[in-house]
Amino acid sequence: MLRLDTIQFRMDGRVLFDGASATIPDGHRVGVVGRNGTGKTTLFRLIRGELSLDGGEIGTPNGARIGGVAQEAPASDDSLLDTVLAADTERAALLSEAETARTPDRIAEIQERLADIGAHSAEARASSILSGLGFSAQDQRRACHEFSGGWRMRVALAAVLFSEPDLLLLDEPTNYLDLEGTVWLESFLARYPRTALVISHDRGLLNRAVGSILHLRDGKLDYYAVPYDKFEAQRRARLEGQLALKKKQDAQREHIQSFVDRFRYKASKAKQAQARLKMLERMQPIAAISESAVAAIRFPDPEELPPPLIAAEDAAVGYGDATILSRLSFRIDQDDRIALLGANGQGKSTLSKLIGARLDAQSGVVTRSGKLRVGYFAQHQLDELVAGETPVQHIARQRPEEPPAKLRARLGSWGLGADVVENPVERLSGGQKARLLMCLSTLDAPHLLILDEPTNHLDIESRENLAQALAEYQGAVILVSHDPDLVASVADRLWLVKDGGVQSFDGDLEDYKKLLLSERGGAARKAHATQNAAAKPAGRRAAAEKRSQLAPMRAEVEACETRIAKLEDMREKVETLLADPALYDDQSGRLEELNRKHGEILAGLNKAETLWEAAAAKLEEAEAALAG
Secondary structure (H helix, E strand, O other), rough: EEEEEEEEEEEOOOEEEEEEEEEEOOOOOOEOOOOOOOOHHHHHHHHHHOOOEEEEEEEOOOOOOOOOOOOOOOOOOOOHHHHHOOHHHHHHHEEEEEEOOOOHHHHHHHHEEEEEOHHHHHHHHHHHHHHOOOOOOHHHOOOOOOOOOHHHHHHHHHHHHHHHOOEEEEEOHHHHHHHHHHHHHHHHHOOOOOOOEEOOOOOHHHHHHOEEEEEEEEOEEEEOOOOOOHHHHHHHHHHHHHHHHHHHHHHHHHHHHHHHHHOOOOOOHHHHHHHHHHHHOOOOOOOOOOOOOOOOOOOOOOOOOOOOOOOEEEEEEEEEEEEEEEEEEEOOOOOEEEEEOOOOOOOOOHHHHHOOOOOOOOEEEEEEEOOOOOEEEHHHHHHOOOOOOOOOOOOOOOOOOEEEEEEEHHOOOOOOOOOOOOOOHHOOOOHHHHHHHHHHHHHOOOEEEEEEEOOOOHHHHHHHHHHHHHHHHEEEEEEOOHHHHHHHHHOOEEEEEOOOOOEEEEOHHHHHHHHHHHHHOHHHHHHHHHOOOOOOOOOHHHHHHHHHHHHHHHHHHHHHHHHHHHHHHHHHHHHHHOOHHHHHOOOOOOOHHHHHHHHHHHHHHHHHHHHHHHHHHHHHHHHHHHHH
């Protein structure tokens, strides 16, 4: 288990952890949450030993492997697949030794250990993870140096997922993924067999991929053995209960103080007054637990324009002589809420630039309303903010006629208060930069708002504020986001950008998620089984024989899935019991019993999944043969 025992830590004169404690049981997947700046990333650095505690202790099991993504994969000549495989250092060392070992006993030991760690299926597992994160089979054979930094971050993520550390630390892993990669990662993390801590502001991931929440607030840590929505409900109840206790105590103190003030100088009541004074001194004040509200987000409403705002007919767009998208025919009205779906590199940003008039059509016809105003927000624009200049200077360029007081008021309405508006932009947090850019993008009350990954640097409360602001906004919205909850709450139309074209997606976001998991192999079990499917046998007789075998094969797969579901349910129940802090003070031996049972369940689950893989591979081989 991971044990954080009354840890103390200060940075730049600010207390980040003040006697914080928590215990994370083995095998739990935990979401780490808290406002921006509370110390979540610092906590990971402390766990990894990169920073030294001022006090307290962090305990991990002896020999536990800790893994995370600190930086992108190197721009080397190694292929993506080889880079990921190299992350399993034990496998690499054993394979190297196997080539030189001479004694029969050592050769047998090496082969037995390779079998234990699944070394012979490693390439299929690595390939399935890369596929889930958006790399095609052809991409996986290409050298790392051929990919940009953002894609090499995905390779680094694939490597750490493949290595399966005993303690996995992921810091905002979806920030460099598209929606497709985020959906796959949720599925993978939900089945991760070891302990995982994930810093995230993605409510969907915190509900679907983890089962517990570690909350950082005011230098303390609180562990909740429930997903995010239930944590939020419990936390609110706790806040309300604490507030009620404080009100009750305040009323009691006021009543006692009133008695003291009335009678402390009256001889007949002096002793009673003194007794009540001592009572007040002994009464420990209950602190009011309150959290400052996150500044609201509100987009100015434009005047209404006659439809359509934009219409395209058989248009093509690209860069120079290279066409990225063609045969584009669409229209956008002022009440449209459209989310652009599709993997990175398919052309979502290119389409956004065409709609926002940042790229001209190479051919075809694109018409726009003459009075159309477009607000454009893209993550890369955060890098275009002028270093050394303050938020006030940025907004003054767009509103030179307005007095400084009004400019500050505009920034204040976006949560950029007097304490930050005179700071250079490089000293702002990511969330503050995002709010500044949204403010600048919407000053003119645009009729059409294009948002390309707007939530990367926003905390959960700010994301919810953004969704509410978009629901109230009176203009059209084009949204590109890896946040499934934001897409689901904002968009009423889905456009799929794929294979050089754009088409309306018939279905909702859940349908699209199912399609993604199917195309990318779903969870690693399915992808692994698919990759191990054998070549198609030839001949009608062979096909007929396979057809007759499908029914029992399907039954075996379903039986395996039933076993896995039961074991998963058992594991969740045991992990809930293990999450009870009181258990670790219990001397009855129940902790050891539950840990033993937890280990048996994990072993059984591993065996059931192995049987599932074999049955699924056999079934898919037969189905592939029949399809041929």
